[in-house]
Amino acid sequence: MKILLDENLPIKLKFRLQEFEIYTVQDMKWDSYKNGDLIKTAIQHDFTILITSDKNIAYKQNLANLGIGTVVLNVKLLKWQYIEPMLSKIRTTIPIIALGQVILID
Numbered sequence: 001m002k003i004l005l006d007e008n009l010p011i012k013l014k015f016r017l018q019e020f021e022i023y024t025v026q027d028m029k030w031d032s033y034k035n036g037d038l039i040k041t042a043i044q045h046d047f048t049i050l051i052t053s054d055k056n057i058a059y060k061q062n063l064a065n066l067g068i069g070t071v072v073l074n075v076k077l078l079k080w081q082y083i084e085p086m087l088s089k090i091r092t093t094i095p096i097i098a099l100g101q102v103i104l105i106d
Helices: 012-016 035-044 080-093
Strands: 002-005 021-024 047-052 069-073 102-105
Touching (some): 035 047, 069 080
Parallel strands (some): 002 021, 002 047, 047 069
16 A cells, blocks of 8 residues: 655654655655646555545545545644644554545544
8 A cells, every 4th residue: 555645744754654655745746736636646656545634635526436545634733743643543544544535533
């Protein structure tokens, strides 16, 4: 399973999830892609999970039909101090998320 971290998330998250095959949008040089193009490109490159903080992504994109699981981090601010407490939930969610499913983590 390949995981893509959306561009606004702290890079530290990648290094704290090293047990997974995980890449950032910057690693892939997809910084300029909008959500729809980013998701389609990710699927074409065999990514099965997108981790993002965009709470509206499920309303903007038809994720159920696109074939990628999406983990949405519901954070107050995109700072490590708010994301770090979610690590345990993220780790347990990754192996169980299904393609097309959206899971919100608080």
